[in-house]
Each structure stands twice: as structure tokens, then as C-alpha cells.
Amino acid sequence: MFTLIRNAITSLILFTVLTGILYPLSVTGLAQALFPRQSNGSFIMKNGNPVGSALIGQQFDKPGYFWGRPSATGPFPYNAASSSGSNLGPNNPALALAVRARTSALRTADPSNRQEIPVDLATASGSGLDPHISPAAAAFQVRRVATARGLYEATVRAAVAAHTRQRLVGVLGEPVVNVLELNLALDELR
Amino acid sequence: MTGNGVLQIVVYFGILLLLARPLGIYMARVYEGDPSVLTRLFGPVERFFYKFCGINPDEEMGWKRYTAAVLVFGAAGFLVLYLLQRFQGALPFNPQKLPSVAPGLAFNTAVSFVTNTNWQNYGGETTMSYLTQMAGLGVQNFVSAATGMAVLVALVRGFKRHSAQTIGNFWVDLTRSTFYILLPLSVVWSLLLVSQGVVQTLSEYKTVSLTQAISYEKPKLDDRGNPVKDARGNPATERVHVKEQVIPFGPAASQIAIKQLGTNGGGFFNVNSAHPFENPTALSNFLEVLAILLIPAALCLAFGKMIGDLRQGWALLAAMSLVLVSFTCWCAWNEQGGNPRFGALGIDQTASESNPGGNMEGKEARFGIVNSALWATATTAASNGSVNAMHDSFTPVGGMVPLCLMQLGEVIFGGVGSGLYGMLVFAIITVFIAGLMVGRTPEYLGKKIEMFEMKMASLAILIVNALVTIGTAFAVSTKAGVAGIANPGPHGFSEVLYAFSSAANNNGSAFAGLTGNAVFYHIALGIAMFIGRFWVIIPVLAIAGSLAKKKHVPAGLGTLPTHTPLFVAFLIGVVLIVGALTFVPSLALGPIAEQFMAAR
Numbered sequence: 143m144f145t146l147i148r149n150a151i152t153s154l155i156l157f158t159v160l161t162g163i164l165y166p167l168s169v170t171g172l173a174q175a176l177f178p179r180q181s182n183g184s185f186i187m188k189n190g191n192p193v194g195s196a197l198i199g200q201q202f203d204k205p206g207y208f209w210g211r212p213s214a215t216g217p218f219p220y221n222a223a224s225s226s227g228s229n230l231g232p233n234n235p236a237l238a239l240a241v242r243a244r245t246s247a248l249r250t251a252d253p254s255n256r257q258e259i260p261v262d263l264a265t266a267s268g269s270g271l272d273p274h275i276s277p278a279a280a281a282f283q284v285r286r287v288a289t290a291r292g293l294y295e296a297t298v299r300a301a302v303a304a305h306t307r308q309r310l311v312g313v314l315g316e317p318v319v320n321v322l323e324l325n326l327a328l329d330e331l332r
Numbered sequence: 333m334t335g336n337g338v339l340q341i342v343v344y345f346g347i348l349l350l351l352a353r354p355l356g357i358y359m360a361r362v363y364e365g366d367p368s369v370l371t372r373l374f375g376p377v378e379r380f381f382y383k384f385c386g387i388n389p390d391e392e393m394g395w396k397r398y399t400a401a402v403l404v405f406g407a408a409g410f411l412v413l414y415l416l417q418r419f420q421g422a423l424p425f426n427p428q429k430l431p432s433v434a435p436g437l438a439f440n441t442a443v444s445f446v447t448n449t450n451w452q453n454y455g456g457e458t459t460m461s462y463l464t465q466m467a468g469l470g471v472q473n474f475v476s477a478a479t480g481m482a483v484l485v486a487l488v489r490g491f492k493r494h495s496a497q498t499i500g501n502f503w504v505d506l507t508r509s510t511f512y513i514l515l516p517l518s519v520v521w522s523l524l525l526v527s528q529g530v531v532q533t534l535s536e537y538k539t540v541s542l543t544q545a546i547s548y549e550k551p552k553l554d555d556r557g558n559p560v561k562d563a564r565g566n567p568a569t570e571r572v573h574v575k576e577q578v579i580p581f582g583p584a585a586s587q588i589a590i591k592q593l594g595t596n597g598g599g600f601f602n603v604n605s606a607h608p609f610e611n612p613t614a615l616s617n618f619l620e621v622l623a624i625l626l627i628p629a630a631l632c633l634a635f636g637k638m639i640g641d642l643r644q645g646w647a648l649l650a651a652m653s654l655v656l657v658s659f660t661c662w663c664a665w666n667e668q669g670g671n672p673r674f675g676a677l678g679i680d681q682t683a684s685e686s687n688p689g690g691n692m693e694g695k696e697a698r699f700g701i702v703n704s705a706l707w708a709t710a711t712t713a714a715s716n717g718s719v720n721a722m723h724d725s726f727t728p729v730g731g732m733v734p735l736c737l738m739q740l741g742e743v744i745f746g747g748v749g750s751g752l753y754g755m756l757v758f759a760i761i762t763v764f765i766a767g768l769m770v771g772r773t774p775e776y777l778g779k780k781i782e783m784f785e786m787k788m789a790s791l792a793i794l795i796v797n798a799l800v801t802i803g804t805a806f807a808v809s810t811k812a813g814v815a816g817i818a819n820p821g822p823h824g825f826s827e828v829l830y831a832f833s834s835a836a837n838n839n840g841s842a843f844a845g846l847t848g849n850a851v852f853y854h855i856a857l858g859i860a861m862f863i864g865r866f867w868v869i870i871p872v873l874a875i876a877g878s879l880a881k882k883k884h885v886p887a888g889l890g891t892l893p894t895h896t897p898l899f900v901a902f903l904i905g906v907v908l909i910v911g912a913l914t915f916v917p918s919l920a921l922g923p924i925a926e927q928f929m930a931a932r
Contacts, residue, residue, distance in 0.1 A: 143404075146400055146404045147404055149387055149401070150401070150407075150408040151408055152384060152386065153381070153385045153405070153503060153506070153507070154408050154409060154412060154475075156381055156384060156385065157471055157474065157510065158467050158471050160510075161470060161473075161474040161510065162468070162470050163466065165518070165519070166466045166470060166583045166587070169522045169523065169532060169585065170533065170534060170583055173522070173526040173532040176523065180527060180528065180529045181526050181530075181585070182533050182535070182581075183533075183538065184612075185538075192538070193541065193543060194540050194543065194577065195540075195579055197529050197608040197609060197612045198577070198608055198609070199608075200542055200577060201542070201544070201546045202543075204544055207544055217550060218572070219546070219548075221578075223457065223458070223537065223579075223580055224455065224457070224458060224602065225455070225601050225603040225606075225607050226455075226602060226603060227603060227694045227722035227725065227844070228693065228694065228725065229694070229722055229818060229819075230693065230694075230724075230725055230819065230845070231724060231725065231819035231821075231823035231826075231845070232691065232726070232728065232823075232930070233673065233728070233821065233823060233926060233929065234819045234823065235820070237693065238673055241674060241679070241693075242677060245677055258678055258680035259677075259678060260679075260680050261674070261680060261687070261689060261692045262687070264679050265691075265693040267697065268603055268694045268704075268719075268722045269606040270603070271607065272608070272698075274696075274697040274698050276686060276687050276688055276697055277686035277687075278684065278686040281686065309336070309614065310615055313336070313340060314343070314614040314617075315617065315618075315698055315700070315703065316614075316688050316697060316699065316700035317685070317686065318697050318698050322543065325543060329543070
């Protein structure tokens with residue numbers, strides 16, 4: 143029994159050094175050398191300053207910006223320091239209330255738009271930090287953004303297309319539009 | 333389901349089954365001590381390791397000594413992980429100055445990672461220092477997985493050897509699993525993940541200015557932290573302006589690679605692989621969900637190779653795959669159907685080339701429906717428990733599918749090692765039932781299955797099922813248990829049932845609305861995880877020891893062949909019937925009741 147205890151403690155020490163320290167540190171070294179941008183958070187740089195991460199969404203609620211997925215992080219949306227989904231069950235009355243509030247905000251911002259709202263614009267993402275919306279959700283907002291900015295719809299549509307990513311080799315994942323990158327590009331247009 | 337959805341599922345299982353064979357044969361060679369390319373690299377390290385620890389790699393252990401080694405190693409791991417969390421505030425690699433973890437949470441988390449469960453009552457980015465993540469949780473990700481693989485290999489030796497007193501050396505099996513299988517795969521996987529945007533750095537969290545500043549109403553508190561009321565008695569609020577975003581980092585990729593490969597599942601960040609820094613693209617998602625089932629699938633074939641009949645491995649893999657493919661389609665179908673309550677709100681839930689459609693609450697746009705459903709079923713079929721969507725927000729039936737997969741005992745792929753030894757226990761039960769039907773002594777892989785094996789096999793299954801049902805019943809009849817529930821009605825019951833199914837079967841995923849960060853759940857789920865892990869390992873190793881002692885019985889005319897479609901169907905039947913008999917009543921109170929209420 144004593145041998146077993148000694149074996150357990152010494153092997154745990156070695157496993158800790160090997161898999162708990164050497165492994166993550168050497169992966170960090172390799173990652174920093176091979177993929178410096180990705181391993182440090184895929185930041186978008188503007189005039190040498192980071193303005194956000196291409197992978198972490200931000201909250202937009204002005205009519206001139208494309209809005210992202212609703213976010214359930216607390217205490218304010220898109221709080222990257224505390225990722226969270228809503229965890230509301232499908233039949234929880236609180237979910238119906240939240241969805242109604244989200245749809246009415248979209249309707250109020252764009253009263254003339256009679257299209258049905260794409261589901262991803264009315265439902266909170268899993269992480270609360272989803273950087274993407276579906277192409278349908280972007281198309282739904284094109285006219286509102288164009289009007290608010292005084293741009294041609296075609297110009298805005300072209301910007302959306304430029305920031306749309308198709309399925310990987312046409313099969314994997316879903317087509318998405320990166321909201322922060324798109325909005326930054328629109329700000330550049332002015 | 334959409335055409336593309338079906339295609340994605342086909343591609344996934346195609347590539348999984350393609351990779352399973354070569355990896356399985358490689359693993360069999362590792363456990364049999366055959367030299368490979370990696371022996372040159374790790375051979376000297378391995379020998380140094382034994383020397384340093386005073387281990388004689390040629391020493392053989394009987395089942396009792398093997399079990400004692402597993403338990404002592406688990407206990408040491410628990411103690412170290414507990415202390416590391418309790419003192420992280422005073423230790424290095426803590427750029428955010430996170431305080432030490434409270435005792436209840438530290439206990440729960442230590443049990444959780446040592447048992448390969450990775451149930452998380454905390455959010456990683458707000459609780460655990462980089463040191464705890466790497467040298468505590470990360471280490472257990474490796475060694476708890478390697479322990480499961482070691483126990484499996486010991487059981488396989490029980491079938492393979494005859495008239496033998498020993499079943500191998502735990503330290504050797506543990507070390508080889510880590511050095512030759514888990515570590516090399518993790519290095520490859522973590523670099524692939526970083527290339528997709530998974531973060532890997534030791535720098536502190538970064539603050540950026542928001543492109544559009546936002547503001548929100550926050551309840552006003554007085555100096556003592558009590559809510560302030562306005563003149564009308566309503567809670568007063570104040571407007572808070574937010575101009576910045578704090579972005580968390582960490583050595584995430586190295587952690588995520590092993591948490592997926594070792595069926596651990598503990599996320600670096602709170603929302604696990606739904607977080608864009610854990611799982612940023614379609615490709616990262618594919619790699620991660622592939623990693624969940626890769627080793628469990630390959631182990632089936634390693635088992636076949638080791639006992640000298642690959643067909644036995646394919647039979648078990650076929651049984652697992654058939655159940656999982658049907659459950660995946662069942663889940664995806666329900667999620668793609670969407671939420672009927674949204675129909676009246678002017679929301680478009682129809683899938684098209686530009687809209688994922690379906691029930692998108694709690695799901696990420698880049699994964700849509702099919703990848704969320706595929707992940708949910710793969711992670712609960714294996715006892716992985718990582719998530720890329722919030723299971724609590726799934727439709728009633730869509731959420732019942734992952735729940736059922738856990739309740740089947742984590743034998744459909746299951747945890748690395750633990751899934752296959754669980755499935756072998758079911759195979760023993762199956763040949764026993766078949767033997768009863770024709771009135772012959774049951775045999776499996778040339779070993780007679782007798783009373784001792786049947787007792788142990790029944791124990792392994794009954795203990796876990798009792799933990800789930802009794803634990804759930806206890807929780808919902810106590811105030812402290814009910815206090816954690818987030819959603820009203822039958823869904824709240826489902827949250828508790830899910831928690832105990834997950835803990836006792838060492839899965840670790842959650843209906844995350846449930847507040848687990850409370851003393852009641854720390855202790856109740858901690859006990860469930862502990863018993864669910866080690867009180868299955870003990871009977872399994874007892875079976876291994878008993879089988880090793882027996883003589884080999886050559887297959888006769890009356891022997892039931894165990895590599896045929898007939899046996900596969902019989903095995904699936906036994907797994908499903910045992911699960912259904914145990915859990916249909918409780919499922920009726922949760923997801924099934926909710927489905928009928930929603931349909932009204």
C-alpha cells in the first residue's frame with residue numbers, strides 16, 4: 143500500500159510537470175510563433191489600435207448599424223467578461239416575453255419593413271457573444287441601415303456580401319455575416 | 333431536416349469511421365508494448381518516468397492491487413486539485429488576481445475533474461486562474477481519461493488471458509495512454525484549433541473601446557447593498573453607460589484539445605464550446621466534435637485487435653453507431669422544427685440557404701441547427717459533456733435526446749475507456765439473456781459467464797441508475813434542491829433530472845439554467861460523480877480478475893456468435909430496454925409532459 147501511495151504521488155508530480163506545465167507552455171510557444179494573430183484573440187486593428195475582436199460580437203442598437211444576435215449576458219449585453227446564454231426553456235413565459243421585446247424593438251426601428259423576422263435575430267445566442275448573423279438577418283436590415291446612413295441599398299448590400307462567409311467547402315457550418323466587421327466597414331464608407 | 337443537414341451528418345460519421353481503424357490498431361500496439369515511431373521520441377521519457385516513480389514496468393498486478401492503484405491515484409489527484417484551487421489566490425500565473433475558490437465549489441470541481449465528468453458549477457473566465465486551469469484541471473483532463481483507458485485495457489486482458497492471476501500494470505497503462513495517445517493527439521489538435529482562432533496566450537484580459545457605446549438600467553443599491561425603492565415603492569434604477577468591452581484570454585487551445593479528446597468536456601470559458609474563442613469556425617467545430625468520438629470509436633477496434641478478432645470490435649462499434657445516428661437525426665429533426673410559440677410573433681423559422689431556421693435560442697449562428705444537434709448527441713453519447721449550444725433551451729423532445737443518451741449508461745461510445753467497458757458489461761448481460769433463452773451457460777469471447785460476473789455486471793448498471801433516480805427524487809423533495817431550478821413547470825424537473833443523469837454517468841453537460849453553485853448541489857452532485865465513477869470501476873475490474881482466472885472455452889455448436897448483425901440488434905435491444913425500464917417514468921414527468929403541454 144505504501145508503495146502504491148508513493149507511486150501515485152511521484153507520478154502525479156511528473157504528470158503535472160509534463161501535461162500541466164510543459165504541454166501548455168510549449169503549445170503556447172508554437173501557437174505564438176505560427177499563428178500570432180489567432181492565438182492572441184484575432185483583433186481588428188484600426189490606425190494601430192485594437193477596436194475589438196473579429197470573433198467577439200458587440201452590442202448595436204442604433205438604426206444605422208447592423209444589429210447582431212440578442213445577447214443574454216449580464217448585467218449588459220455582449221459582456222465578454224462573463225459569457226452566458228439565456229437558458230430559458232422553450233415554453234418558459236419569460237422566453238416569449240423576451241422574444242416579443244426583441245421583435246418589437248426591430249419593428250420600431252424599421253416600421254415600414256413587413257417581412258417576417260429571421261429567427262436568429264429574435265433569439266439569444268448560446269455564448270451571448272455571437273459575432274455573426276445569418277445572411278437573411280442581414281438582408282432584413284439592409285434598408286433600415288441604408289436609410290439611416292443615406293446610402294444606396296446596393297452599396298450596403300455589397301458591403302454585406304463582402305463580409306459574408308459561405309459554408310466551408312460548401313458543406314460544413316452555416317453561411318454567416320460578421321456584424322462588427324460589417325459595421326466598421328460601413329463607418330469607413332462615410 | 334435540410335439536405336445539407338443530412339450531408340453534414342453523413343460526412344461526420346464517414347470521417348469518424350474512416351479514422352477509427354488506423355487509430356485503433358495503433359492503440360492496440362501501444363498497449364501490447366510494440367514499438368512505434370513515437371517510441372523513439374517518448375521511450376526514454378517513459379523509462380525515466382518509471383525510474384523516478386520507483387515503478388517496475390514488468391511487475392504484474394492482480395485485480396485487487398490494480399483497483400487499489402486506481403483509487404489511490406484518484407485520491408491523490410483529488411487532493412492536489414482541491415488544494416490548488418483553495419490557494420490559487422497566492423500562486424503564480426494569475427494575471428486577473430482571481431481569489432481562491434470557496435470550499436464547496438473546490439470540492440465539487442475536484443471530484444468532477446478526477447472522475448472525468450467535468451461538471452462545472454463555475455464560469456472559467458471569472459473563477460479559475462491560469463495555473464489552476466493548466467496544472468490542475470488540465471492535468472486531470474489527461475490522467476482521468478488515461479485512467480479510463482487503463483481500466484478498459486485491464487478488462488480486455490481479462491478476456492484475453494486464461495488461467496492467469498494478473499491483469500497488467502496500472503502505472504504502465506496509465507503512462508502509455510498519456511504519452512503515446514493523448515499527448516501527441518492533443519498537440520496536433522491544439523495547433524489546428526489555434527489556426528482557426530482559438531486563443532492560446534498567458535497575457536492578461538484586454539480592454540477595447542466599443543464601436544457603439546451602450547447603456548442599461550441597473551437596480552440602485554444603497555451603501556449596504558440593499559435595493560433602493562423610489563417614491564412609488566418600485567425598485568429604483570440608474571442608467572449605466574458602457575463604453576468598453578473586457579475580452580478574456582488564456583491558454584485555451586491546449587485545454588480544449590484534451591477536453592475534447594479525453595471526453596472530459598470542461599470548458600475554459602463559461603459557455604464552453606459555444607464561446608467564439610473556444611470554437612470560432614465551422615472547421616474548429618468539426619475538429620472538436622470529431623475529437624469527442626475519435627478515441628471511443630477507435631478503442632472498439634483496439635479491443636478487437638487485442639483479442640485477436642477485429643469483427644468483435646466492429647460489432648460493438650456498429651451497435652453504438654446505429655443508436656447514435658438515429659438519436660442525432662431525432663434531435664436535429666425536433667430542433668429544426670422550431671418553437672411553435674414563435675409562430676404568432678411574425679418570426680421566420682423556415683430553413684433556407686440564408687437562414688438556419690428552427691429553434692435558435694441558445695444556439696450560435698455559425699453552427700445553426702444541425703451542428704448544434706450533432707454536438708449535443710455526440711457529447712452525451714460519449715461522456716464528454718462539452719456543449720456548443722445551450723441544452724436548456726432545446727425543444728422538449730430535442731432536449732430529451734441528450735438526456736436519454738446519458739441515461740443509457742454512457743455506453744454509446746461513452747467516455748474514453750469507460751464507454752467501452754460499460755458496453756462490454758452490457759454485452760455480458762446480453763449473452764446471459766441469450767443463454768437463458770436457449771438454456772445454455774452463456775459465453776463471451778471464449779469465457780464462461782457465471783454468477784460472479786453477472787453479479788458484478790448488474791451492480792455496475794444498477795448503482796448508476798439508482799444514483800440518478802434516487803438523487804433526482806431527493807433533490808426535488810428538498811427545499812435546497814428546488815431552489816436551484818430556473819425554468820417553471822416540467823422543464824424545471826427536467827433540469828434536476830438532467831443534472832443527476834449527467835453527474836452519475838460522468839458526462840458533465842447541464843441544463844445550465846439550474847444553479848449548481850450552491851452547497852446542496854456541490855455535495856449531492858459530487859457524491860453522484862464519485863460513486864458513478866469508482867463504484868463502476870471496482871466491479872469492472874473484479875470481472876476482469878475473475879475472467880483472467882478462467883480457462884478458455886473453444887466455441888462450440890451452441891455458442892452464440894457475438895460478431896453478427898443478430899447480436900448487434902440484440903445488444904442494442906438490451907441497452908435500450910434497460911434504459912427505458914428505468915427512466916421512462918421520470919422522463920414522463922419532465923420532457924414528455926412538457927411536450928404535451930406545449931402541444932395543447
